[in-house]
Amino acid sequence: MLSGLGNRRSAAQLIPAMVTTLREYLQFGHSERRLALLLVDIDAFKSINDRHGHRIGDRVIALVGQRIASMLRDGDLAVRWGGEEFLLVMHFDDEAQAWASADRLCREVAAHTLAVEDADDIRTTVSIGVACLPFDQGDWDAISWEQTLEIADAAMYIAKREGRNRAYGFRATGPLPEGFIERFRRDPEGAPALLPVELMRISGERC
Secondary structure, rough: OOOOOOEHHHHHHHHHHHHHHHHHHOOOOOOOEEEEEEEEEEEEEHHHHHHHHHHHHHHHHHHHHHHOOOOOOOOOEEEEOOOOEEEEEEEEEEHHHHHHHHHHHHHHHHHHHEOOOOOEEEEEOOOEEOOOEEEOOOEEEEEOHHHHHHHHHHHHHHHHHOOOOOOOEEEEOOOOOOOOOHHHHOOOOOOHHOOEEEEEEOOOOOO
16 A cells, blocks of 8 residues: 555445434534545656656555554544545544645645655645535535545646645635536536635645
């Protein structure tokens, strides 16, 4: 297990259980705790593999996995989602904590280099997309966790297009209308003009 983390299959089993447990917890009048989905993609990973070989690529995956694991608290989850992508599911009480976690991870990965024999050290960076669950703060059933992950994925690709080595997120600004996710899929970047969502630039500058 290169990253030292779980895999996509384990996440598909564990995330629904996390959602159920949290919903039951909130029924008893506890704080408005939510889950943050952070989708993390290693920047220019193909170039690293092509230039340095798969052995070094594996070390980069392990390095990023270590940085991710260092951020986990009790009850949080992190998995290697596939290839050079990772998924973190983190508990938080204040939405600002979710944004801060993404920014911190982006910066911590960028701060570490990987020593390579007969070559310059490799500085690895990541692009991160964030969406919180429930996405509609007042309605756990408005969209599923898988659909919320689609929103985080769209934010991650925007981070890539904006220059990599940064984090973006989407947040709801009001109740979600019927057919929201289908309309969002058609044009994520244009969604804030048409739907009750806001695109957040979490890392205002390069990490």
